[in-house]
Structures are given as C-alpha cells and as structure tokens.
Amino acid sequence: MExxxxxRRSGVALWxxxxxxxxxxxxxxxxxxxxxxxxxxxxxxxxxxxRHTVRTAIQALVQEGVLRAEQGRGxxxxxxxxxxxxxxxxxxxxxxxxxxxxxxxxxxxxHAYEQATPEVAKALEIDVGAPVLRLETLSxxxxxxxxxARSYFDAERFRGFERxxxxxxxxxAAYRAFGVEDYLRRSTAISARHAGSDDLExxxxxxxxxxxxxxxxxxxxxxxPIQYSETRFSADRVELQVSMPD
Numbered sequence: 001m002e003x004x005x006x007x008r009r010s011g012v013a014l015w016x017x018x019x020x021x022x023x024x025x026x027x028x029x030x031x032x033x034x035x036x037x038x039x040x041x042x043x044x045x046x047x048x049x050x051r052h053t054v055r056t057a058i059q060a061l062v063q064e065g066v067l068r069a070e071q072g073r074g075x076x077x078x079x080x081x082x083x084x085x086x087x088x089x090x091x092x093x094x095x096x097x098x099x100x101x102x103x104x105x106x107x108x109x110x111h112a113y114e115q116a117t118p119e120v121a122k123a124l125e126i127d128v129g130a131p132v133l134r135l136e137t138l139s140x141x142x143x144x145x146x147x148x149a150r151s152y153f154d155a156e157r158f159r160g161f162e163r164x165x166x167x168x169x170x171x172x173a174a175y176r177a178f179g180v181e182d183y184l185r186r187s188t189a190i191s192a193r194h195a196g197s198d199d200l201e202x203x204x205x206x207x208x209x210x211x212x213x214x215x216x217x218x219x220x221x222x223x224x225p226i227q228y229s230e231t232r233f234s235a236d237r238v239e240l241q242v243s244m245p246d
Contacts, residue, residue, distance in 0.1 A: 015056040016208035018047050022057060023066060023236075026077055035077040037067065060206040064236055083141055085233065087188050087214065088243035101141035106169050109136040109148070109202065111162040113155055120152045123217055123228035131155035135162055137171075138202050145203045146237050151229035158226070171227070180220050183227075189215045190240060195232075203234045210235040 007017065022030070022043070031037055038046070043054045058075055061067040068078045083100050112134050121128040133153045139146055151171075153161055157178065164174035175183060195209040203211070211232045218227040233240065 013208070014049055015053050015060065018043070018049065018054060018057040019060045019208065020210075021047070022061060026066070031077045036073075037075040037077065039074070060208070063204075063206045064209055066236055082237060082239045083146060084241050085146075085238050086241045086243055087185070087190075087216075089184050090182075103143065104139075104141050106137050106139040106171075108162065108166055109138050111135045113159075116152070120228055124152065124154050124225045126154055126156075133158055133161055135165065137165070144237060145234070147231050147233045148199065148202045149229050149231040151227050153227055154225075175226075180226065183218045183220050186217045186219045186225070188217075188242065190242070192235065199232055199234075203232070205234060212238065212240055214240065 008014065022037075037043075037058075040051045040054045040058070043058075044051045047054065058067060058069070062069055062075075065078055067075050069075050113131055114134055115129045116124065116126055116132045118128050120132055121130065124132070126132070133155045135149075135151045135153065137149045137151070139149070161174055161178070164177045165171065168174055172183075175181075191213050192210055193213055195203065195205045195207070195211045199205055199209070199211050200207060203209075205211075212235050214231045214233070216227075216229050216231065217225055218229075220226050
C-alpha cells in the first residue's frame, strides 16, 4: 500500500488531513469488496502517524456519514448515494430532488430586516443602506440536512416574505403572494470551503468537513433581481450539476 505522508506544518490538523485523504482514497477504491476499511494500524503506517490520530480521523468520518463502525467487525464505507442537485435557468429544491428523495422540506432558521451592504445592494440593484430582508433557511431530503442558505430580498418589494415562507415552506410559493409567478437564475458562482461553525451545527458535520458554496442571483420575468443568496451544501451528500440553457 502506497504511503501518503501528511504535512506536519501545514496549519491543518493531522487528523483532518488524514480524514480528507481517506475520503479521496475511498473515491479511488479504498476498502475491500465488502467496503471494509484497512485497520487503524495499517492506516497509521500509510500516513506516518500514530493510531490515535487515525482513530480521530475515522470518528470524524463516521460522524459525517462517510464511514460506519461495527463492533467486532471493523470500519466500513457507508455507501450513501449523493443527491444530484441541478443548477440551471430554473433552480428549485423540490423539482431538483424529485425522484431522488421521498421527503423534501425547507424551514426557516431565522430572519432580520437590515441595511443592504455594498455587495447585496449591487446584486439586487438597490442603494447601499436600503432595507433588505435576510432569510436563513435549512433544506432537508429524507430527514438529512443537505443545505443551508442565506438569502436577501428587497424589503420595499417583499416585506413580510418570511411569513409566507413559514406558511408554505417554499420560496417559490412565497413569491406568488407578491405576484411573482415565475423566476429565473441569472448567475451562479460555485466554490468549495471548509465548513464553518454554523455549517457544523445545522448540517451536522464535523470540524474540517467540506461544503460547496453557491452564490446565486434570481430575477423575475422582467429581468429585475429579486433574490441574492449564498447556499452551502454538504459535499458528502450533494453533488451540483450545472446545466447550460439551450
């Protein structure tokens, strides 16, 4: 088995480096035909660390749902299918996960009315300092948290939007209360980062887990910006599929 030494002065904890490399190696075929992982001793030798460090990495991956530990049998790869989340001209949670999850739901974590920052103002094409609604939401598929979002709306146009979202659990349905029957995605920018403290709590991840971050801008039928959002997806549970318009 090839040795994959970790970097001891990289600023990233050794156990986190090992957890990330185990995840990569699983994608490359690590584990036997039954999904059983190599022993802690074998992994410690592979990465040039002690067994305690390997054990911490394995515990983190168990918490993230990548591995499962069976008493007396060892550690196994938890082969859970990722949800494929399409991002295109019409990006909708319920439609995007249709056929993949039996139950899909979103609920509000919190909201606030505040002044638009330069970034939000530019995206929504309003003045800096203008009132905006910040809406924090969590989305689940088959009782598994898959994403959390922070969305901004022009408060002059969408004041009270949060009440309609609470009633319906749907951004699309809440828009209809304001006469927006359809909307499109103007742009999406995707990056990957380590999970922050809010991600750990709401997406039920362990420190150092990876999240996919999508910055999106939605527009109404007249081309006016109506929603600027940052959505953070658990990289172990969701893969983003970007489709191009015809």
